[in-house]
Amino acid sequence: MFYGVELSSRVLLGTARYPSPKLLVEAIKASGAEVVTVSLRREAGPESSGARGGQSFWSIIRSLGVRVLPNTAGCHSVKEAVTTAHIAREMFDTPWIKLEVIRDDETLQPDVFGLVEAARVLVEEGFEVFPYTTEDLAVADRLVEAGCRVLMPWGAPIGSARGLNNVYGLKALRAHFPDIPLVVDAGLGVPSHAAAAMELGYDAVLLNTAVAEAGDPVAMAKAFALAIEAGRMAFAAKPLEPRDMAVPSTPVLGKAALGD
Amino acid sequence: MRIYVNGDQREIEPATLALALGALGYGGKKVATALNGRFVPAPARAATQLSDGDKIEVVAPMQGG
Numbered sequence: 001m002f003y004g005v006e007l008s009s010r011v012l013l014g015t016a017r018y019p020s021p022k023l024l025v026e027a028i029k030a031s032g033a034e035v036v037t038v039s040l041r042r043e044a045g046p047e048s049s050g051a052r053g054g055q056s057f058w059s060i061i062r063s064l065g066v067r068v069l070p071n072t073a074g075c076h077s078v079k080e081a082v083t084t085a086h087i088a089r090e091m092f093d094t095p096w097i098k099l100e101v102i103r104d105d106e107t108l109q110p111d112v113f114g115l116v117e118a119a120r121v122l123v124e125e126g127f128e129v130f131p132y133t134t135e136d137l138a139v140a141d142r143l144v145e146a147g148c149r150v151l152m153p154w155g156a157p158i159g160s161a162r163g164l165n166n167v168y169g170l171k172a173l174r175a176h177f178p179d180i181p182l183v184v185d186a187g188l189g190v191p192s193h194a195a196a197a198m199e200l201g202y203d204a205v206l207l208n209t210a211v212a213e214a215g216d217p218v219a220m221a222k223a224f225a226l227a228i229e230a231g232r233m234a235f236a237a238k239p240l241e242p243r244d245m246a247v248p249s250t251p252v253l254g255k256a257a258l259g260d
Numbered sequence: 261m262r263i264y265v266n267g268d269q270r271e272i273e274p275a276t277l278a279l280a281l282g283a284l285g286y287g288g289k290k291v292a293t294a295l296n297g298r299f300v301p302a303p304a305r306a307a308t309q310l311s312d313g314d315k316i317e318v319v320a321p322m323q324g325g
Contacts, residue, residue: 014323015323015325016323016324016325017325018323037324038322038323039321039323039325040292041320041322042267042317042319043289043318043319043320045266045285053320054290054291054319054321055290057321057322057323058320058321070324071324071325073324073325083297083298083299086299087292087299090292091290091292091319091320091321159325186325208325
């Protein structure tokens, strides 16, 4: 449930870097995603061909009937991110915004100070903010204080396929915010990463590169969907806590005395 | 007068943002606009007079993660 919107799928899917529009459409369908992320970029003038243009992309997304979550990808300042959010609200007719304020170009690590500031501004203007953040608990607390009702900590740097870099931190975040929807956004590589996030009790995962740049994006989208469902089911089934010593699963009591 | 559209220098007759968009071939397209770093809502384009040296951004929906 994001800002009062009930969804049945726990997959949020990015729309970038697919080999073709056809594979994008099929991957979205295979993932079962009801929310896809989109962005804003300069529109080429009439002299350019429309093949990669925004107009045809938009008609594809609209035809799928999915909800869109516009991002502020590539924004490095609060002003830039806030202005991008204003533009996105008009363009996509939604108060939802995936807020990214990036500090470091190598790791695409969020500028959490700018993020909190931009979140505060946008919440006051009526936006429903999905902040792309780190697993830092204090920052998350500030974001919630600013009015965010969803948190999207990274698993690992965007596009890195490393999985969950700090399981302990993500676990702590879940424990600290039992009632805030939490989404692992970025850094996942394979379905087991997504299953692990769901087993921690996360509400959803946001994927893009792991699906789009797989050898078979459609099959990978389906594989992630299954893993996410399995992970969620496992979380609900209350997994066993790891322990240091062996515990025999076969009953010891009643074992026949067959030794010397 | 000289303006900048998505970073490219263009020569246009003095106009409003709405008229300039039409003249530049963006008429009828799903685009959003910013003028000198500030968002200009679509309904405000007709009343937004451009000045020499203005920087216009014209953006459209695009793939994103």
